Amino acid sequence: MPTADTSILRWLRCSGARVASFAHSRELEVLRMVAKGLGNKEIAAALNIAEVTVKLHVSHVLEKLNVKDRTEAATVAVQRGIISLE
Secondary structure, eight states: OOOHHHHHHHHHHHHTOOOOOOOSHHHHHHHHHHHTTOOHHHHHHHHTOOHHHHHHHHHHHHHHHTOSSHHHHHHHHHHTTSOOOO
C-alpha cells in the first residue's frame, strides 16, 4: 500500500509540477524543523550533527524546492504537501 509521501509524489508527477526528491530523510527532518522556526544551531543540537551539516542540508532543500530562503521553503513544502505543520 502506498504511503502518503508516495501518493503525494505520484500526484505531483501527474500534475506536471516539479517534484523535489528528498531521498535523504535528514533533509526532510531539517525541512520540518525549519518550518517550525528552528535555527541552524537548534537543529544541529536536536539532530546531534554539526551546524555546517545543517547548513548543507538547508542548501540542498532550497535547491530542490527552487526557492530562495527558509521561509519560502517552508511555505512551498506545506503547499505541495511535502510536510505538514501538525
